[in-house]
Amino acid sequence: MIALVDCNNFYASCQRVFDPGLEGKPIVVLSNNDGCIVARSREAKRLGVPMGAPYFKQRDFLDKNGVRVFSSNYALYGDMSRRVMSVLEQFSPGIEIYSIDEAFLDVSGIETGDLEDYCERIRDIVKQWTGIPVSVGAAATKTLAKAANEYAKNAVDKNGVMVVRGEEDVNALLAKLPVDDVWGIGRRYAVMLKSHGIANALQLKRADLEWIHRKMTVMGERLVRELRGEPCFAIEETPASRKSIVSSRSFGMPVTSIDDLREALAMYATTAAAKLRVLKSLVSRVSIFITTNRFGSAPRYAECAGLELTEPTADTRVLVKVTGNLLNRIYREGFKYVKAGVCFTDITAANARQLSLFTCSNGRSRSDSLMYALDELNEKFGRNTIKTAAEGVNHCWHMRQSKRSNRFTTRWDELPRVC
DNA sequence: TCTGGGGTCCTAGGACCC
DNA sequence: TCTGGGGTCCTAGGACCC
Numbered sequence: 001m002i003a004l005v006d007c008n009n010f011y012a013s014c015q016r017v018f019d020p021g022l023e024g025k026p027i028v029v030l031s032n033n034d035g036c037i038v039a040r041s042r043e044a045k046r047l048g049v050p051m052g053a054p055y056f057k058q059r060d061f062l063d064k065n066g067v068r069v070f071s072s073n074y075a076l077y078g079d080m081s082r083r084v085m086s087v088l089e090q091f092s093p094g095i096e097i098y099s100i101d102e103a104f105l106d107v108s109g110i111e112t113g114d115l116e117d118y119c120e121r122i123r124d125i126v127k128q129w130t131g132i133p134v135s136v137g138a139a140a141t142k143t144l145a146k147a148a149n150e151y152a153k154n155a156v157d158k159n160g161v162m163v164v165r166g167e168e169d170v171n172a173l174l175a176k177l178p179v180d181d182v183w184g185i186g187r188r189y190a191v192m193l194k195s196h197g198i199a200n201a202l203q204l205k206r207a208d209l210e211w212i213h214r215k216m217t218v219m220g221e222r223l224v225r226e227l228r229g230e231p232c233f234a235i236e237e238t239p240a241s242r243k244s245i246v247s248s249r250s251f252g253m254p255v256t257s258i259d260d261l262r263e264a265l266a267m268y269a270t271t272a273a274a275k276l277r278v279l280k281s282l283v284s285r286v287s288i289f290i291t292t293n294r295f296g297s298a299p300r301y302a303e304c305a306g307l308e309l310t311e312p313t314a315d316t317r318v319l320v321k322v323t324g325n326l327l328n329r330i331y332r333e334g335f336k337y338v339k340a341g342v343c344f345t346d347i348t349a350a351n352a353r354q355l356s357l358f359t360c361s362n363g364r365s366r367s368d369s370l371m372y373a374l375d376e377l378n379e380k381f382g383r384n385t386i387k388t389a390a391e392g393v394n395h396c397w398h399m400r401q402s403k404r405s406n407r408f409t410t411r412w413d414e415l416p417r418v419c
Numbered sequence: 420t421c422t423g424g425g426g427t428c429c430t431a432g433g434a435c436c437c
Numbered sequence: 438t439c440t441g442g443g444g445t446c447c448t449a450g451g452a453c454c455c
Contacts, residue, residue, distance in 0.1 A: 031423035038423070054422040072423085099455045186453050217429055219453080246425055253420090295422060341424090400421090 001165070002235065003105040003119060003138040004145040005088055008153060008160075010101035010132070011039035014080045015070050017131035018408045018416045026067040030055050033250045033399040034071055071404040079409045083130045091122050096235045104142060104235050112165070119161045135160040139170070142233045143226035146183040147173055147201060174201035174227065184223045189216060201227060241349065242279055247272040248341020251397035254293070258331045261290060261340055263392035265323040268342040270391060273316040274378075276344060277371060282312035284346035286319060288326045293338045303330040312348055315367045316374070319344075320390045 007013060011029040016022045026043035030036065037053050047065055049058065055069075062069055081100045089095055094106030110118050119136040126134050137149025144164060151173055152162035164173050180190040182201050192215065198204050205227040213221040222232035247268035255261055265288055276283055287306030292298065305326040313319065323342055377386050406414035 033421090033423065035421080035423050052423090056421040059421090102455080184453065188452065217452085219428070240427095242426090244426075248424065250423070293422090339423095399423095 001107050001110070001115065001138050001140060001163075002142055002145045002231075003092075003107045003122070003136055004098075004142070004149045005103050005105060005122060005126070005134050005136050006149050006153065007084060007101035008133045008135060009039060009041050010081075011070075011072065011077055012041040012044075013132050014073075014077050015068075015405055016041075017080070018405070022068060026065065027070065028062065028067055029070045029072055030403070032072060032401075033252060034402060035250065038072070069403050071401040073404050073407060075407040075410045076405070080130065080132060084126055084132055084134070087126050087129050088122070091118075091125075094235055094237055096237060097239075104145065106235050107138060115163050116161065119163060123160050133160070136162075138163040140165065140229045141226040141231045142235075143183050143223060144170060144173075144229065147177050147181075150177065150181055170229065171202055171205075174205055177201040179204055182223070182227075184219065189220070242281065242347055243345065244347065245272045245275050245283070245344040246341060247275075248289075248339065248343075249399055250339045251337070252400045253397060254336035254338055255397045256334075256336055258327065258333075259392075260395075260397055261331065261337060262324050262327055263390065263395065264340050264397060265327055265342055266320045266388060266390035266392070267395075268340070269319045269323045270316050270387060272342050272344050273314055273319045274375065276314045276347070277375060279347075280350045281347045282314050282350050283319070283344040284309050284312040284348065285344070286322050286326070287343045287345070288323050288330075288341065289343070290327070290330065290337050290340045292335050298336060299334075301332055301335045303332075305330045306343075308346075312346075313367070314350065315371060316388060318367075320388050324390065 012027040015027060015029065022041075024043065025041070026047055026049070027041040028037045028044050028049060029039040031038045034055055037049060037051065037055060037058060040049050040051065044067055047067065049062070049067065077100060084101075085095075085097050085103060088103050088105060092105040092107055092109075096104040098104055105122075107115065107118065115138060119138055123134055123136055126132060135149050135153040137145045137147070137152050139145045139148045148162040148164045152158045152160055155162070162173075164170050177200060179185055179193050179198055179200055180187075182204060185193070185204075193199075193204065198207055204224060207224060209221055209224060212224050216223075225232050249264070249268065251264070255264070269286075285306060285308050287304055289302070289304035291302035292300050294300065294302075307322055307326060309318075309322070319342075374386050378384065406416070408414060408416045
């Protein structure tokens with residue numbers, strides 16, 4: 001059996017932990033740059049606040065209804081996530097951290113009769129130790145556990161826990177689940193399935209496998225098999241190695257000069273390079289993109305450029321230089337740019353480095369040592385203690401975050417006050 | 420004025436190899 | 438009428454996830 005533990009309205013719940021006055025009040029959390037609504041508390045959902053809507057279009061409505069609005073605060077959410085996951089690790093040795101607010105647990109060792117109790121314990125302990133409310137769904141496959149969780153979260157009679165086993169229980173659950181809400185069915189597939197008379201998960205479960213394969217490739221077939229109780233997606237305890245790393249941001253205000261773009265790209269390359277080193281990896285292909293606003297009537301321009309490196313690297317200096325050179329290739333004057341980004345692909349493990357014919361290297365290079373020192377200093381004294389001059393200072397394009405709460409758990413000067 | 424960011428997998432088709 | 442057979446690698450595009 002597999003249990004899916006999912007935090008309820010995770011970002012909103014994180015805000016509440018350190019501001020209990022928000023309990024029972026409608027809350028929304030905005031995306032980077034205060035652009036869109038990306039999380040809503042139960043109360044906000046009930047008011048009909050749409051997911052993903054641009055904030056500026058909802059602002060009046062939110063004000064009128066007394067909805068509290070927060071800029072995203074990933075320092076806080078990331079740290080709260082680590083706390084929740086470390087609690088969950090105590091409940092099963094087989095755990096897959098699936099996203100910032102979800103984890104699959106292998107609970108096949110738990111006696112059948114005890115599984116409900118066990119899941120309730122998970123829910124209670126996580127809440128008690130971290131302050132975050134979670135829902136737990138357990139079933140024979142990941143897809144069914146997802147469905148059970150979905151139901152547990154919304155059904156009043158379930159109180160956040162649902163265990164489904166046996167054909168009849170499963171069918172009863174799936175009959176109530178709209179096909180749009182099945183894990184792996186997005187907008188396109190939902191439309192296609194409904195046009196063929198498949199509106200709920202039970203109908204999907206009973207669909208013809210060959211037909212599903214034709215329409216939805218092998219992923220669709222696996223999904224249907226999972227609904228039938230046949231595990232096709234295993235719990236991945238060790239995360240697969242990364243295939244790409246992207247760092248990009250919309251700007252707080254439009255940018256026109258190549259110098260500003262260069263600084264922004266240098267900053268994104270620095271972020272991505274640091275992530276690369278945490279993963280003990282090297283990159284061989286770097287690409288960048290710049291783009292103007294895709295809304296409105298202003299002239300548009302969007303371009304990307306990439307480069308294959310002669311030798312894989314994780315050296316910030318090299319990568320910053322490369323992004324600068326790529327920018328020279330695609331920058332065009334006279335446009336208002338609103339977003340840029342850096343993308344690393346062709347990522348390999350650092351210990352499997354293929355040297356180029358012309359390198360002479362024995363053990364740790366000067367570059368490795370420098371990057372190590374840089375990472376240590378930034379870790380100990382805070383991000384940006386040491387950075388390349390290319391990143392510049394006084395970024396006028398820095399993203400908007402006007403409603404960010406304190407980073408209660410990761411900054412000494414932002415700890416919550418209790419009196 | 421204001422519209423997020425970061426990932427995965429699969430398939431088809433073209434280029435190329437022997 | 439009929440023009441081999443069997444592969445690999447790469448990329449772009451489409452679908453999905455949180």
